[in-house]
Amino acid sequence: DGGITQSPKYLFRKEGQNVTLSCEQNLNHDAMYWYRQDPGQGLRLIYYSQIVNDFQKGDIAEGYSVSREKKESFPLTVTSAQKNPTAFYLCASSIRGGEETQYFGPGTRLLVL
Amino acid sequence: GDSVTQMEGPVTLSEEAFLTINCTYTATGYPSLFWYVQYPGEGLQLLLKATKADDKGSNKGFEATYRKETTSFHLEKGSVQVSDSAVYFCALSATGAGSYQLTFGKGTKLSVIP
Numbered sequence: 001d002g003g004i005t006q007s008p009k010y011l012f013r014k015e016g017q018n019v020t021l022s023c024e025q026n027l028n029h030d031a032m033y034w035y036r037q038d039p040g041q042g043l044r045l046i047y048y049s050q051i052v053n054d055f056q057k058g059d060i061a062e063g064y065s066v067s068r069e070k071k072e073s074f075p076l077t078v079t080s081a082q083k084n085p086t087a088f089y090l091c092a093s094s095i096r097g098g099e100e101t102q103y104f105g106p107g108t109r110l111l112v113l
Numbered sequence: 114g115d116s117v118t119q120m121e122g123p124v125t126l127s128e129e130a131f132l133t134i135n136c137t138y139t140a141t142g143y144p145s146l147f148w149y150v151q152y153p154g155e156g157l158q159l160l161l162k163a164t165k166a167d168d169k170g171s172n173k174g175f176e177a178t179y180r181k182e183t184t185s186f187h188l189e190k191g192s193v194q195v196s197d198s199a200v201y202f203c204a205l206s207a208t209g210a211g212s213y214q215l216t217f218g219k220g221t222k223l224s225v226i227p
């Protein structure tokens with residue numbers, strides 16, 4: 001079955017620690033996205049990538065970093081510079097950048113110890 | 114900039130009741146409009162979409178019509194079920210060069226009671 005997988009489902013971060021969230025898709029989509037969801041809020045875009053080895057900042061990129069070395073993978077690192085990382089993180093993909101329909105993974109919930 | 118406003122929840126309905134969740138938008142040009150649904154602890158699933166004025170998106174008994182004159186995309190269902198309990202997000206995708214972002218409303222939580 002084609003789809004988007006995210007791991008882990010829950011992730012705990014200690015103060016000053018960097019953590020990496022995994023996102024993999026086997027849909028052969030060119031574009032991938034990372035969103036952050038806070039309680040009672042809509043989704044906010046962190047980073048997006050239209051093609052391998054290229055990515056752009058979204059609205060709230062500070063304290064986050066990404067890489068896109070393979071078409072199917074778009075990992076997100078939450079760095080120690082992100083002072084309020086507790087949130088639900090959602091990865092999405094679309095056939096190509098500018099293709100409006102985005103398909104979402106199941107999400108990773110990040111909690112701070 | 115682009116924005117989406119949807120009715121605040123939570124909304125609680127009895128099974129078989131009629132559902133309306135209002136959504137209005139502000140955007141330049143001619144955006145595509147979406148409804149996504151999120152079940153507890155899960156990611157978002159595309160429910161329906163419309164890409165131009167007067168288009169009607171429909172899926173699983175849900176419908177929404179793209180109304181350019183009122184800049185609205187209200188979600189409706191004639192008879193809700195307990196399994197429809199979820200959070201519903203209205204979103205738009207602007208057109209034009211460099212427009213790769215979905216703009217979301219804050220979500221409306223629906224609870225359906227037997």
